[in-house]
Amino acid sequence: MKNNIKELRNAIKLTQGDLAERIEVSRQTINAIEKGKFDPSLPTAFRLAAVFNCTIEELFIYES
Amino acid sequence: MKNNIKELRNAIKLTQGDLAERIEVSRQTINAIEKGKFDPSLPTAFRLAAVFNCTIEELFIYES
DNA sequence: TTATATTGTAAAGTTTGCTTTACATTCTAA
DNA sequence: TTAGAATGTAAAGCAAACTTTACAATATAA
Numbered sequence: 001m002k003n004n005i006k007e008l009r010n011a012i013k014l015t016q017g018d019l020a021e022r023i024e025v026s027r028q029t030i031n032a033i034e035k036g037k038f039d040p041s042l043p044t045a046f047r048l049a050a051v052f053n054c055t056i057e058e059l060f061i062y063e064s
Numbered sequence: 065m066k067n068n069i070k071e072l073r074n075a076i077k078l079t080q081g082d083l084a085e086r087i088e089v090s091r092q093t094i095n096a097i098e099k100g101k102f103d104p105s106l107p108t109a110f111r112l113a114a115v116f117n118c119t120i121e122e123l124f125i126y127e128s
Numbered sequence: 129t130t131a132t133a134t135t136g137t138a139a140a141g142t143t144t145g146c147t148t149t150a151c152a153t154t155c156t157a158a
Numbered sequence: 159t160t161a162g163a164a165t166g167t168a169a170a171g172c173a174a175a176c177t178t179t180a181c182a183a184t185a186t187a188a
Contacts, residue, residue: 015163
């Protein structure tokens with residue numbers, strides 16, 4: 001699953017570390033999600049969408 | 065995290081087994097999600113929303 | 129009432145999301 | 159150009175999502 005986190009994060013000038021702190025995950029988790037190494041859990045996806053003030057559907061691109 | 069799966073599933077007259085087949089998870093997984101035993105993965109949440117023709121935000125109620 | 133469908137639940141095992149620690153690489157500003 | 163900030167990545171370990179098998183409980187229909 002792809003996502004727009006890196007772009008949106010840069011748009012509001014947050015580092016991976018900042019974002020990690022905000023949603024209470026590790027910096028490595030943010031890095032891994034941005035790089036597509038794994039998908040976030042549903043709660044983590046909700047918190048990410050909240051930071052960027054968008055929907056989960058806007059943030060993640062699901063491909064069956 | 066709570067959800068409206070059971071209601072929406074009954075509304076379109078699907079059994080837990082039917083729904084499980086449709087999104088390619090086990091029946092026990094559907095049961096566990098409906099009963100709130102655990103949250104689905106993000107891909108599973110996307111597939112569920114697709115079945116009910118709604119958004120993830122409409123299907124799941126996130127409480128911080 | 130009885131058969132059958134549906135739902136609930138349990139145990140054991142696999143995979144994946146996430147952590148911590150640690151270090152290497154790439155930016156960016158002085 | 160060099161220091162420090164930001165990012166990338168790896169390994170070991172834990173917890174949660176999900177599987178299969180199996181059986182018990184509850185609906186529903188004949």
